[in-house]
Amino acid sequence: MSEHVHDAVILGAGVSGIYGIKRLTDLGLDAIVLEADADLGGTWYRNRYPGCRFDSESYTYGYSWSQEILDAWHWKELFSGQPENLRYLNFVADTFDLRRHMRFDSRVERMVWDDDAHVWRLRLVDGTVFVSRFVVPSIGPLSMPTVPDFEGRDEFEGDWWHTHSWPDEPVDLSGKQVGIVGTGATAIQIIGAICDKVGDLTVFQRRPNWSSPLNNRLISEEEMADIRSRYDTIFANCAATPGGFEHVPRWGFWDDTPEERRTLWDELYQEPGFAITGANYAEIYFDEKANQELSDYIADRIRARVDDPETAEKLIPRDHGFALQRLPLESGYFEAYNRPHVHLVDVKENPIERVTATGIQTAARHHDLDLIVYATGFDAITGAYDRIRIEGVGGQTLADRWRDSPSTFVGVLSHGFPNVIMVAGPQSVSGSTNFPRAIEGSVDVMAELLRQAYANGHTRIEAEAEAEAEWVDEVKKYQERLLIRDSKGWFTGYNSNVAGHQEGTIRYQAYFGGAPRYNRLVDSLIAEGFPGVTFA
Ligand code: NAP
Helix, strand or coil, X not given: CCEEEEEEEEECXXXXXXXXXXXXXXXXXXXXXXXXXXXXXXXXXXXXXXXXXXXXXXXXXXXXXXXXXXXXXXXXXXXXXXXXXXXXXXXXXXXXXXHHHXXXXXXXXXXXXXXXXXXXXXXXXXXXXXXXXXXXXXCCCCCCECCCCCCCHHHXXXXXXXXXXXXXXXXXXXCCEEEEECCCHHHHHHHHHHCCCCCEEEEEECCCCCCEECCCCECCHHHHHHHHHCHHHHHHHHHHCCCCCCCCCECCHHHCCHHHHHHHHHHHHHCCCCHHHHCCEHHHHCCHHHHHHHHHHHHHXXXXXXXXXXXXXXXCCCCCCCCCCCCCEECCHHHHCCCCCEEEEECCCCCEEEECCCEEEECCCEEECCEEEECCCECCCCHHHHCCEEECHHHCEHHHHCCCCCCCECCCECCCCCCECCCCCCCCCXXXXXXXXXXXXXXXXXXXXXXXXXXXXXXXXXXXXXXXXXHHHHHHHHHHHCHHHHCCCHHHCCCCCCCCCCCCCCCCCCCCCCHHHHHHHHHHHHHCCCCCEEEC
């Protein structure tokens, strides 16, 4: 079989890969994107479930690197929905004619480093081979779905799917008995969106999640014109906050009175998006008492919105404080439980025993279902890497090296795997902040590394082991400082459905030192010619 030879292969045609291919082709490199799916869009191609939308303000999510796109695009909603988001990414790709550099239905299953020739050999599932000097994984932190291995799962005779594989064609839910497993951000969006469209909805909840209102609304032509005129300020504001949003955190929890704190929270609860976490007192992330007071406040909000007190208590998390796992934002989620045909099953109290041909059997009873939706999350951050057999120097695999926790140099390189330049990789700031803001910086670093390599005739780039170990210590330090350190969410690598990620294991997968600190560090690395990286 013939080999395809390139300067750089980008893996993934999502938000990262689209910008990545723009940068690399602008540099004059012979680069190609290999995308496993049938078209571009990544997360916005795959997640087609009802209610799927941004929870970053749309105009802070869009790319900042093209004035042409900023001038042309009208975000119609403050938190834009999936169909529109996919249209946006297609519009960007078409504006710059990027599709011609993309190859779809091209899942890489294995890649092997050749340390004599300084190239990677990549094999697709169909056997096609690509040879490339550099490989740029742009495979996303939440792209490897996980479905629980329930006994009888495959014997169910109705429809079932993970939310990441929600069908493209319309799904008629009217009159259907629908079961949803999970109560993460995805389930919380779906439940709010379909609760008035189904015959009957049963939510199988293991651990409740905190959630607060998204407060979405339309954006008028006039408001969009104003946003366009302020884009420079908007992006500068995002770059200045730890989370990469415009919401600015404040210190001074204990300087204010309890009444003043409640007044602030009353305001933030009505504000759009992540204001409730981003513009809150910073102490809520560090100080258990401060976090407890806020958690108590939000719990009262839930009690006020859910009619049945028993259901309300079941919806209030007790094993983690507010904002200590990735916070889902909701539209009518809590009110869904006030509908007589929406039922909450606590599977801790009443475990799922098996899936049957006609529904789900819990310890207490059988639930008849026509459709089972697994909103059961992802093998986050490292799962998409583990899925590819990546063999580096001496044949070691990346999955083995990262078995207990990933090890990277600023989330961009990993020692022993030369010329793999990760975009928004593990231990970068992307897992912990407004994702596209972090992606752009990450693509810029990747492009700069490749620019320097080609300008200087270097054919091998590798992180030094010592510099990498220092970065891993830095990542641990910032995670340990935060109350997040004890939470069981994907931030810390918890997923009950993935071996080695279950209860009792802590992984250091994201950098929690904040976007400004991370960006300053990366800027200084670029300015100093990448100390900690060996060019050969
Ligand atoms: P998730 O937050 O990991 O939630 C998975 C849910 O499934 C949890 O409630 C989990 O319960 C439950 N679950 C998993 N395995 C189970 C089992 N064997 N039995 C019973 N329940 C089980 O996943 P997600 O909701 O898909 O969200 C993942 C991330 O995607 C979000 O945090 C967010 O970053 C991103 N997302 C973003 C948006 C947006 O931007 N608008 C929307 C949706 C998602 P436990 O908690 O007990 O494990």
